Amino acid sequence: MKRILVTGVSGVGKSTVVARLAELGHHAVDLDSPEWSEWVDSADGSGPTPSQPGKDWQWREGPVRELLANDGDGVLIVCGCARNLGVFRDRFSGVVLLSVPAEVMAERLIHRTTNTYGKDPEELARSLEFKESVEPLLRATADLELDGTTPLGQLVTRIERFAAES
Numbered sequence: 001m002k003r004i005l006v007t008g009v010s011g012v013g014k015s016t017v018v019a020r021l022a023e024l025g026h027h028a029v030d031l032d033s034p035e036w037s038e039w040v041d042s043a044d045g046s047g048p049t050p051s052q053p054g055k056d057w058q059w060r061e062g063p064v065r066e067l068l069a070n071d072g073d074g075v076l077i078v079c080g081c082a083r084n085l086g087v088f089r090d091r092f093s094g095v096v097l098l099s100v101p102a103e104v105m106a107e108r109l110i111h112r113t114t115n116t117y118g119k120d121p122e123e124l125a126r127s128l129e130f131k132e133s134v135e136p137l138l139r140a141t142a143d144l145e146l147d148g149t150t151p152l153g154q155l156v157t158r159i160e161r162f163a164a165e166s
Contacts, residue, residue: 001072003091004163006079007138008098009130010048010118011105013148013155014079017098020156021077029067031059031080036067043083048117048126058084068092075163081138089141094166096159097142100149102131 006014014032021028031037039047042056059082068091070076089095100108109118109127118124139145144162146155 001070002075002093002163002166003068004075004077004159004166005085005088005092005095006077006098006159007081007085007095007142008148009081009105009135009138010127011108011112012098012100013108013152014081014098015114016152017155017159018077018079020152021159024156026077026160027074028077028079031064031078031082032057036060036064037080037082048123048130051120051123056083058082059088061087064088077159077163081134086141094143094162095141096162097135097138097145098148098155099135099139099145100147102128104149105131 006017008014015030018028018030029036037057037059039052039055040058042054047054047056059080061084065088067076067078068088106124106128109124112118118127143166146158148155150158
């Protein structure tokens with residue numbers, strides 16, 4: 001089974017893309033949900049949100065490991081970004097990084113309707129810091145970078161093509 005990770009910092013469009021892929025019939029999973037992720041004590045005492053001081057968002061290793069263990073046919077596309085993403089990097093056939101300009105990211109976070117993360121000014125500031133500190137790390141291990149401001153249909157088509165080529 002091919003496994004594709006769509007990653008990026010908050011507000012770049014990961015959840016929107018994976019939801020559209022699922023609507024189209026792909027095996028697509030959003031790992032940035034409580035089913036797949038949880039708050040854990042932060043190694044450095046900081047985290048992305050003041051609502052969870054000293055905590056960091058991390059993928060639930062057991063369930064994620066089990067999800068990625070399927071060696072059947074087809075393609076699995078997951079999206080998400082978590083501190084422990086690197087633990088799973090070798091399980092992916094390819095990694096797609098979505099990126100948007102900081103002003104687009106801020107606008108999306110402030111006006112998002114799918115969850116409240118990023119609406120708090122401290123969360124927004126921390127997310128913008130992650131764009132500067134975390135996004136370059138994600139870029140260094142990505143196989144493909146896509147502009148998250150590209151129309152959704154085009155993004156999905158490009159990810160489908162990438163999955164077929166990987």
